[in-house]
Amino acid sequence: MLPATATASAAPAAAAGEPHAALLLSLAYLPLRELVVGPPLAHRITDDALLELTGRAEGTLRSLRLLGCPRVSDAGLLRVVQSNPAITELYMPSCTGLTADGVVKIVQVLYECKGHLNRIRLHGICRMTQHHLDAINSVMSNGNPQQDEQSLFYSHRVHEVLNTKNERRIDVDVCPMCTDVRLVFDCTRDGCRKNSSRPQCRGCFFCVARCETCGGCIDLEELSETELACSDFLCMECWLPLPKCSTCNRPYCKKHENLKIPLSPSGQFTCHRCIEFCSSRESLEESS
Numbered sequence: 001m002l003p004a005t006a007t008a009s010a011a012p013a014a015a016a017g018e019p020h021a022a023l024l025l026s027l028a029y030l031p032l033r034e035l036v037v038g039p040p041l042a043h044r045i046t047d048d049a050l051l052e053l054t055g056r057a058e059g060t061l062r063s064l065r066l067l068g069c070p071r072v073s074d075a076g077l078l079r080v081v082q083s084n085p086a087i088t089e090l091y092m093p094s095c096t097g098l099t100a101d102g103v104v105k106i107v108q109v110l111y112e113c114k115g116h117l118n119r120i121r122l123h124g125i126c127r128m129t130q131h132h133l134d135a136i137n138s139v140m141s142n143g144n145p146q147q148d149e150q151s152l153f154y155s156h157r158v159h160e161v162l163n164t165k166n167e168r169r170i171d172v173d174v175c176p177m178c179t180d181v182r183l184v185f186d187c188t189r190d191g192c193r194k195n196s197s198r199p200q201c202r203g204c205f206f207c208v209a210r211c212e213t214c215g216g217c218i219d220l221e222e223l224s225e226t227e228l229a230c231s232d233f234l235c236m237e238c239w240l241p242l243p244k245c246s247t248c249n250r251p252y253c254k255k256h257e258n259l260k261i262p263l264s265p266s267g268q269f270t271c272h273r274c275i276e277f278c279s280s281r282e283s284l285e286e287s288s
């Protein structure tokens with residue numbers, strides 16, 4: 001059986017100027033149901049190229065994931081959904097060429113075409129307000145009472161645009177703290193979510209410090225005690241067991257372990273900041 005999914009990002013890097021020729025060729029005979037456009041093609045795909053790609057679906061496209069495609073415009077995407085009204089899944093995170101008004105219009109058009117759009121990914125669309133979000137929500141819920149929304153927990157993976165595990169209908173929400181429309185994280189600690197005296201730990205990435213490892217909230221006092229050699233944050237529980245730099249006693253998070261500069265086979269290491277500090281001091285001493 002022929003695959004019904006095309007991942008444009010997996011196409012071999014084509015010659016500059018002809019970003020999708022090889023891809024179009026390889027897709028020519030596929031009954032296209034799902035299309036993923038990710039890096040490196042994402043930065044180059046234009047409205048016309050997208051129209052041509054999705055044209056292969058002959059109106060049967062179900063899932064369209066545009067992962068950071070800055071050259072796709074409201075008008076371009078509108079034409080794509082008009083010829084593919086059966087789309088149920090529309091991802092457009094960090095598509096900076098789209099506007100919040102344009103996205104609302106696209107969702108409305110899909111609804112008018114009797115579509116069943118049930119999942120949309122919007123984070124990184126500029127100037128999205130609660131008003132836009134409400135409009136999208138009311139069209140997508142189609143008068144049905146809100147289903148129980150799944151919690152969104154912070155992990156660095158959420159920032160990878162191809163985060164497919166989450167079942168939420170709409171990824172973004174109004175941050176209760178700054179009221180901006182962003183990814184709003186629930187605390188991973190059961191105690192926090194059930195304890196109404198600390199509801200302040202539900203918020204966006206900018207309003208609540210989150211542990212890179214467990215996604216739990218971190219308060220200011222804890223932050224000052226759990227310094228890292230990289231610029232991430234960890235809660236005390238995740239910080240304590242990690243091996244520390246033998247000079248400054250700061251650990252690296254899992255993501256940045258590769259920055260360790262080993263000192264001994266037993267695992268002792270120093271961090272890149274301490275090395276930089278030492279070498280700048282040496283050069284200062286030399287010049288004086």
Ligand SMILES: [Zn+2]
Pocket residue numbers: 175176177178179180203204205206207
């Ligand atoms: Zn916020």
Ligand SMILES: [Zn+2]
Pocket residue numbers: 211212213214215216234235236237238239
């Ligand atoms: Zn933690």
Ligand SMILES: [Zn+2]
Pocket residue numbers: 187188189192193201216217
């Ligand atoms: Zn919390």
Ligand SMILES: [Zn+2]
Pocket residue numbers: 229245246247248249250270271272273274
């Ligand atoms: Zn150090």
Ligand SMILES: [Zn+2]
Pocket residue numbers: 230231232252253254255256
């Ligand atoms: Zn880190």
